Amino acid sequence: MIYEFFSNLFNNQVIGYIISAALPLLFFILPFVLVAVYMERKVSAHMQDRLGPMRVGWHGVLQTIADLLKLLQKEDITATANDKPLFNLAPIVVFAGSYAAFAAIPFTGAYIGSNIDLGIIYIIGATGLVVAGILMSGWASNNKYTLLGAMRAAAQIISYEIPTILVVLSLIMITGTMNLNTMSQMQTGYFWNWMILGGPGLGVTKFLLIPFMIIGFFVIYISTLAEVNRTPFDIPEAESELVSGYHTEYSGMKFSIFFLAEYANMFAVSAIVATLFFGGYQSPFGYLGNTLGAHWLVPIEQFFWFAIKGTFFVFVQMWLRWTLPRLRVDQLMAVCWKYLIPIAFVNLIIVGLITIL
């Protein structure tokens, strides 16, 4: 969608590709990561009755920029025992995997990187690349902690993709589309049209769906939380056990790319959850632009709501991180295989039966 716009504007496909590929990174992910890192530190600090960064700028708002400048100056260490090509490739693969998800996420009704019909399935497939990148980094670092972390990450991410996909599948059954933009458009109007409240329409099915949608939301939120390796599911990074897991050996810019990928991933899964259950970019109360008759305002409002919803779910991820302790490996697997997958599966069947009604 945005690619067509730019390739028509410059009459050149290559420029169109480059610009449409770079736009979300420059104008959304980097600023978001700056804000999110600051937010993480502030949220964690206040939850522990501390203040967090206070000295760089007003209440430490420039702390992340200072940290970024510090990371840029750091030496890029590559140990002699590292497998150099893999070691250098791994952060790029991890970041590419998490960044690829943004291609199919609709930021507003007017901006979606690529309006592909496979949408959500493409996102789940592309983020699978993250596992490959993490395994590469863990193996290439030639270090027992990184390897342990990478193995745990692979086991965890692959396991938790199943409940995610099962819930996504139940939503695909209701909406009949895999395109996230279409899914968002279906939930237009007011907040009672959101999928968490049974989706659009006013039949018996809407009210029957509500409890199962809430269960589905919990399942997908927990499993996406595990997929992005956040606490309480951060066993691949587990500071107290594995130094810092698969990126122990990385320093400087390569480490910050891992960091960037982690936060980009956090937003990506939050955005997907918001799009699937909470109307994506749709406003809960209708649009000011429509009532004023200024239609150019609508995409801006949509972007605002999208960012608010995504950031809210990122905030909840942080909230959970500073509330819950880390799970053991066996507990982690038990949560996935003994609880989330059966629940998601039963949920899928019930939702399927309701949609037949």
Place this chain on the structure above:
Amino acid sequence: MKEYLNNIWSAISTIFIGMGITWRHMFVPSVTIQYPDVKLDLPERERNRLYVNMDDCIGCDQCARACPVNCIEIETVKGIPEDDIGKTSNGKKKALWVTKFNIDIAKCCYCQLCVFPCPTECIYMTDVYEFSEYDRDNFIYDFVTLTPEEREQKKINYQKFEEEKAAKKAAAAEEAAKAKAAEKKDDNKEQN
């Protein structure tokens, strides 16, 4: 099955309880003290950097002798009668010029033993506890109020005074000896 559902219920409910606690703590005033800007009140009898009020110091050397780590070095020189060394705040007249009063604060163990013997209460602990330095030599604090030239001058003055005194004594002795000798001569004459 019942246990299974119970597990789910307890997991979800306890997670929400935990989240409630952390949410409430978001609004609890933080306990952080922004250290360089805000400082904690120190306890009443805190022991930190030593300070010597040289106006009151009579150079009695008692603090240096009390110090268990020998971090205080004092050298004094007697004042000559023309000098006005001044009085301490409790009215004692000072008799000595203090030409050296060094405290090596890097050696100091903050035991406060030097403070108690001081007869004029001129050495005491302050509430300054931030005095790190880049050079260890900067830890040797010199409390003497005199300039280096003055110190030399005082020493020379006293030496001169002593010499003059000695010279006077010698002269007096000589005179006395002469007088004695003269007397003896007179005596001899009388006897003769």
